[in-house]
Amino acid sequence: MANYLIRRILKALLTIFVSATIVFFIIRLMPADPVTLLVDPKMGPEVQQAMMQQFGLDKSIGLQYVIFIQQTLSGNLGISFKTREPVTTVIMQKLPWTLLLLFIVVTLTLVIGIPIGMLAAKKRDGLFDKFINVLIVMGISIFIPFLSFAFLYFFAYYLKLLPTGGAYTPPPAKGFDYILDVARHAILPSLTLFIGNVATIILYTRNSMIDVLKEDYIRTAFSKGWNEKYVVRRHALKNALIPTITVAGIMIGSMVGGAVMTETVYGWPGVGRLIYDSVSSMDFPVLQGAFITLAVSVVVMNIIADLVVAWLDPRIKLGG
């Protein structure tokens, strides 16, 4: 087990290193020069020079990369071009909002998606299953900004039930009112993310459940005299969840910073929105930091998903 974890963590660090490198170079391939954005033409040349030095932009790309990797390894993601705050501080301000959204969406997705997938599989080719299949196709193929605008128009503009954007109404209220206010703001972004993700979860759960129900050991369980409810719960569920959990792990990991469109449309102050803003303002350090956060969360969730799968499936030996 310890052996396995060490191997997994080494692998994870390698993955993160590679993604950090790719991020570094891709950002520098963008057809814009951060210097022009960073320095005000009204500044004197000495001030400009000093500023370039401060951000390390006077050095060669290679050297910049070395410095970037060194800093990243020591937990320093640099200074934001725009706010002049440390990138870690910027990300830490945004991360809780993303995690809040993520928590709501993941809970809903798993709690609603898995049972629906199971039920659809059990009643395969029935009316319910056919209906769910249509919803899955819609959920997977829907264009998120379109859905978001439709929600905004209907709930916020037309019905005036829900706020149009942000995470709370400024100035922030106190105590319970604040929580209620945030909850009202979270409804639409959660719903949007939920629709896209739940379809994937239902699809995977349904398909793996259908496969599992065809297995010989399910027939064996029936031959012992148990009813369908018991067989599904004790014999099929664990086996069917294995692929779902792997997918859920990737889904959760990529939602940290991956919900760019949703967070942007609703003005939700999370990491996704931060990525969007940093791209428009050419804020390289923040962009790098956000992408590294994304990579770390994907890798971490992957490890967690693997551990859960190993716990469910005794055939996977972690010792080896």
Place this chain on the structure above:
Amino acid sequence: MPMAEKILEVKGLTKYFDVQGGFLKKKGQVRAVENICFDLYNSETLGIVGESGSGKSTLGRALLKLLKSTSGEVVYKGKNILDLSDTNLSLIRRELQMVFQDPYASLNPRIKVGNTIAEPILANKMVSTSGQAREKTLKLLELVGLRPEMYERFPHEFSGGQRQRISIARALALEPKVLVCDEAVSALDVSVQAQILNLFNQLKNQLDLTYIFISHDLAVTKYISNRIMVMYLGEVMELAPTEKLFSKTFHPYTEALISAIPEPSTKGKRKRIILEGDIPSPIDPPSGCKFRTRCFKTMKKCKNVHPEMVEVESNHFVRCHLYDARKEA
């Protein structure tokens, strides 16, 4: 029996498979086939029997260089085919062909069976025109008991037995001298199995073929073979002419194997030797004699000393410490 000349000599053929270790993980080794030595005589049928893990299929593939062997030689017409370059090999491989167990998997579902057979004929320039190739294919179809109109059909239109006939026709297309049949009748129903066994015998007489017939079924092997080689965990345990193997069984494993076969008859049941335990894994075979963990005649010596192959009687080879004395005497 073996008065005929040797067609194939196998010397110390060994094949180890590396077991994949993952990232930062140690590797293991499957000792699939170890130090196999035998001669194959012209026009004989050599049966190779063994249970799972015996390495019989690996041996079949290693013989034809379909697998890269770890060490050893396979001498055909004075040349070690395991050393030959690919260009020289193709000439020889033409004369050594293989028929596999699963006729479903070994035929391309989208190619007409006639073309499947004709393709190697053209590729190896056995004939010069496609018309001649077609003619030859039609003759082959007739030879294996299929009608000429079947040339135009696809594999899925055939039953299991017919597909195995097609596989045989394809193997025969290059006019081989030796045919290695790996579980060639195992996937077939009993009534169809008899048809294919008869076909093998009939082709052998017609075309003067030499067979290596690999099977897990001792009764089938007994029926078709002149000599039988019994394998266990990658090694030959006993090698003898068929009649002698059954009338005068030396090795305890062969004895147990013969007695384990349930006979479809009401005539008095033979006394059965039931071996205890499971077949050990070829990754971690027992020390000394590989069969000792299940042997009912095991001795002290078996644990420490690996038994050598002994010719206990003429042409009857056994790997067992019980017969060591015979060699010394």
Place this chain on the structure above:
Amino acid sequence: MPKLLEFRNFSMGFKDDDGTVHNLLNNVTFDIEEGRAVGIVGESGCGKSVTNLSVMRLLPRSAVIQGGKIIYRGQNLLKKTDKEMEDIRGKDVAMIFQEPMTSLNPVLNIGFQIGEVLKKHRPDMNEEQIKNAVTNQLELVGIPSPEKRLKQYPHQFSGGMRQRVMIAMATICQPDLLIADEPTTALDVTIQAQVLDIMNRLKDKGSLMLVTHNLGVVAEICNDVVVMYAGTVVEKGSMDEIFDNPCHPYTKGLMAAIPTLSSGKEELYSIPGTVPLSNKFSAGCRFADRCSQYFDLCQDKVPPTRQLSASHYVQCWLDFERRE
């Protein structure tokens, strides 16, 4: 001898994608007497596995029952409610499947998988008693150090050991009827010998319905034999009657086609052609087009079942001598 299980003109088929039902089993009739071991013999596609799944009422969704009865202890199983069937499965009628590799749940330990049979049918037993019973049962089927094995998972067992686990599972409630579907087909010869040995020891505790294509296995274990071809029972009788005096051309052919350790080198008898697919059965005798003694009547009309002795029946148009 009282009858434990009776198949009475049982017919069933499978629905294809268009909803057309193709008949497979046609008027299957045979009995299993108390304490007897009956071998159901046939090649692939003859409907032998479907026959035993019908007893358990575990047929796949596409199966359609077209008529007849399956009577267990005087009661038609086809008329039972799902709830009643659940009480019968595992307790009165239990089953061993062909593939020990896939028939056990990979994520549950062996102790649990055997124990849950008792949990279902013996509510009077507590956890401790169940555990002891399972340990004893594992010992009975020859699994060494059973207590340690309880907590292990199927992948930690070899094929032969898994089949022993399946046997332990199927026999723990001491069923009156044990159905074994090709129980040794997936096993090596020396392991098959071990499993046959266990089955021989256990079979006296009830009746056995053994489905197999291997006539050797039948000879080893069974008292009676039912020979099936393309969904019909072509011949049935006692072991001696079928093996020493086979009458149906198919049974005769099957016997002659198998090379045995005592057979010589002469050409094997072979039945021409192959087993027909279920959508290409002929209206009359389904064996007609492969039969060596075929005549006009065979193709058009289903042959009558003729009784040759108290227990020997043949479904064929040929005339046979009646023996007593």
